[in-house]
Amino acid sequence: MTIRVALVDDQQMFRRGVSMIVRSQPDLEVVGEAGDGEQAIALVERESPDVVLMDVRMPVMDGVTATQRILGDAAARGATGPRIIVLTTFDLDADAAAAIRAGASGFVLKDADPDFLIAAIRTVHAGTAVVAASATRALLERFEPTERKPAPPEFDTLTGRERDVFALAAKGLSNSEIARTEYVSEATVKTHISNVLTKLGLRDRVQLVVFAYENGLVDR
Amino acid sequence: MTIRVALVDDQQMFRRGVSMIVRSQPDLEVVGEAGDGEQAIALVERESPDVVLMDVRMPVMDGVTATQRILGDAAARGATGPRIIVLTTFDLDADAAAAIRAGASGFVLKDADPDFLIAAIRTVHAGTAVVAASATRALLERFEPTERKPAPPEFDTLTGRERDVFALAAKGLSNSEIARTEYVSEATVKTHISNVLTKLGLRDRVQLVVFAYENGLVDR
DNA sequence: ACCGATCTCCTCCTCGCGGATGAGGCTCGC
DNA sequence: GCGAGCCTCATCCGCGAGGAGGAGATCGGT
Numbered sequence: 001m002t003i004r005v006a007l008v009d010d011q012q013m014f015r016r017g018v019s020m021i022v023r024s025q026p027d028l029e030v031v032g033e034a035g036d037g038e039q040a041i042a043l044v045e046r047e048s049p050d051v052v053l054m055d056v057r058m059p060v061m062d063g064v065t066a067t068q069r070i071l072g073d074a075a076a077r078g079a080t081g082p083r084i085i086v087l088t089t090f091d092l093d094a095d096a097a098a099a100i101r102a103g104a105s106g107f108v109l110k111d112a113d114p115d116f117l118i119a120a121i122r123t124v125h126a127g128t129a130v131v132a133a134s135a136t137r138a139l140l141e142r143f144e145p146t147e148r149k150p151a152p153p154e155f156d157t158l159t160g161r162e163r164d165v166f167a168l169a170a171k172g173l174s175n176s177e178i179a180r181t182e183y184v185s186e187a188t189v190k191t192h193i194s195n196v197l198t199k200l201g202l203r204d205r206v207q208l209v210v211f212a213y214e215n216g217l218v219d220r
Numbered sequence: 221m222t223i224r225v226a227l228v229d230d231q232q233m234f235r236r237g238v239s240m241i242v243r244s245q246p247d248l249e250v251v252g253e254a255g256d257g258e259q260a261i262a263l264v265e266r267e268s269p270d271v272v273l274m275d276v277r278m279p280v281m282d283g284v285t286a287t288q289r290i291l292g293d294a295a296a297r298g299a300t301g302p303r304i305i306v307l308t309t310f311d312l313d314a315d316a317a318a319a320i321r322a323g324a325s326g327f328v329l330k331d332a333d334p335d336f337l338i339a340a341i342r343t344v345h346a347g348t349a350v351v352a353a354s355a356t357r358a359l360l361e362r363f364e365p366t367e368r369k370p371a372p373p374e375f376d377t378l379t380g381r382e383r384d385v386f387a388l389a390a391k392g393l394s395n396s397e398i399a400r401t402e403y404v405s406e407a408t409v410k411t412h413i414s415n416v417l418t419k420l421g422l423r424d425r426v427q428l429v430v431f432a433y434e435n436g437l438v439d440r
Numbered sequence: 441a442c443c444g445a446t447c448t449c450c451t452c453c454t455c456g457c458g459g460a461t462g463a464g465g466c467t468c469g470c
Numbered sequence: 471g472c473g474a475g476c477c478t479c480a481t482c483c484g485c486g487a488g489g490a491g492g493a494g495a496t497c498g499g500t
Contacts, residue, residue: 119339161477172430174423175457187479194458203394204457204486206426210392213433379446395487407449414488424456424487 002026003125006049007033008040008066009087010058018053021114028121037061037069044070044082051121052084054104067104083124154200155217162199165192169205170212222246223345226269227253228260228286229307230278238273241334248341257281257289264290264302271341272304274324291323303344374420375437382419385412389425390432 005022007015007030015033022028031047034040036058044052052070056063067084074081086107105124108117158166168178175193179186193205202208212218225242227235227250235253242248251267254260256278264272272290276283287304294301306327325344328337378386388398395413399406413425422428432438 115339115342119335122335159476169426170430172423172427174426184477185479187481188477190458191478194460197458203392206389206394206429207392209426209429209433210390213429213438218433381447404447405449407451408447410488411448414490417488 002029003051003121004029004031004047004049005121006031006040006043006047006052006082008035008037008043008052008058008063009033009055010035018117021117022053022121024114025118028118035059037063037066040066041069041073045073049082050125052082053087053117053121054084055087085120085124155215157199158196162192162196165189166196166208166212167217169193169196170209170218172209222249223271223341224249224251224267224269225341226251226260226263226267226272226302228255228257228263228272228278228283229253229275230255238337241337242273242341244334245338248338255279257283257286260286261289261293265293269302271345272302273307273337273341274304275307287324305340305344375435377419378416382412382416385409386416386428386432387437389413389416390429390438392429 005028007018007022009015009018019030019033022030031049032043034043038061040052040054040061040063043049054063054067058066063086067086070084071081084104086104088107088109106120108120164182165178168181173181175186175189178193179189182189193208196202197204197208200208200211202211225248227238227242229235229238239250239253242250251269252263254263258281260272260274260281260283263269274283274287278286283306287306290304291301301323304324306324307330308327326340328340384402385398388401393401395406395409399409402409413428416422417424417428420428420431422431
């Protein structure tokens with residue numbers, strides 16, 4: 001049972017190279033190539049490949065949009081559609097991230113090891129796994145600070161009430177607004193805010209908001 | 221030039237299996253095995269492997285702590301230490317994420333395709349890449365929703381200069397600080413800020429900061 | 441030549457913010 | 471019981487922020 005692969009990239013030379021790599025494996029087969037997103041949709045429609053290797057930056061229609069369309073069309077027909085692997089040039093390509101959200105199963109650096117790409121195709125085809133590039137680490141560090149952050153030591157010194165007003169101030173509320181939602185006087189709020197700023201070493205509530213977001217202390 | 225691999229897992233049967241897989245490759249070599257975190261540290265100390273395959277849940281000392289220690293010790297000696305790949309049982313293991321933060325280069329599902337593991341070892345050893353399991357998708361969906369918002373339509377109405385001061389204000393700078401870094405008078409900054417607030421429908425710079433973070437308009 | 445947008449800067453005015461300081465009431469643990 | 475910590479509220483004071491309104495300069499398009 002061979003895995004049917006479709007190639008989508010605007011550079012013909014690149015497609016040629018990837019095609020060589022894929023064809024070198026007995027269980028992989030290239031069932032078609034496309035030079036832009038629109039061609040890709042038609043290709044998938046025609047050939048129903050198992051896996052699509054999709055470039056992001058392309059003329060006519062980019063890879064993210066094409067990914068959305070392909071998976072959207074498949075879902076509309078009650079099918080799952082092909083697994084899509086996005087090929088990226090840079091490490092943590094924002095477009096690649098968008099493609100993942102659009103439903104792509106993973107992304108691989110264009111200069112990755114050929115064996116890695118092959119393993120990625122098989123892994124993705126198997127269903128569960130998703131392959132990523134060095135991005136993962138950066139991803140975790142950049143997007144996860146919302147969670148599991150060491151939570152700055154100074155923050156622990158805040159009392160219960162101080163954390164309450166901190167949270168509200170972090171959402172952009174004024175002192176009077178905080179006072180109203182917490183059913184205390186504005187003077188009390190000012191005292192708490194003042195204590196919080198001192199404890200956290202911040203200048204004003206503006207920096208408090210920055211601090212809150214930078215340390216993932218805002219719940220949404 | 222063979223890649224020297226160390227195995228760390230409390231289940232001997234599992235180690236045996238992985239060992240078989242690794243040894244099946246001419247360019248990979250197993251230089252030692254360990255059954256818990258402490259043994260792992262000693263093993264790394266003794267053999268200086270290139271790559272460590274590390275389990276998370278282990279008696280005596282878990283994989284996350286061991287990862288921290290190993291990389292911490294290496295850093296203390298000015299060395300980079302081995303690349304560490306964490307082996308996880310479940311998809312998005314919180315422990316695995318912790319290990320990545322501790323410095324591990326990637327994580328692979330224990331039931332992943334053997335070829336995938338092999339490719340991961342080579343990829344990680346090559347330096348740049350990090351391998352992940354199906355977690356990546358979930359990660360992106362869980363932690364990235366902050367970014368790449370459609371970028372509010374009102375934001376497009378800002379002029380070039382207005383965006384400049386917006387960006388600086390979003391970082392928590394005061395008007396005078398912005399004036400100094402932009403080499404204009406504070407009065408000018410106030411004008412721009414005022415225009416920005418009006419255009420974006422915000423009350424004050426505090427809400428401006430919230431707006432900036434909520435819409436992923438802060439670059440770090 | 442003219443208009444509109446943008447950037448620059450100014451003054452006057454009001455108000456919210458934050459620091460300093462003090463104080464009364466509450467619930468702990470010693 | 472008694473102090474420690476916390477929550478509550480108040481007053482005074484200085485300052486930065488933001489709105490209103492005006493003004494000169496530049497530049498691109500009509």
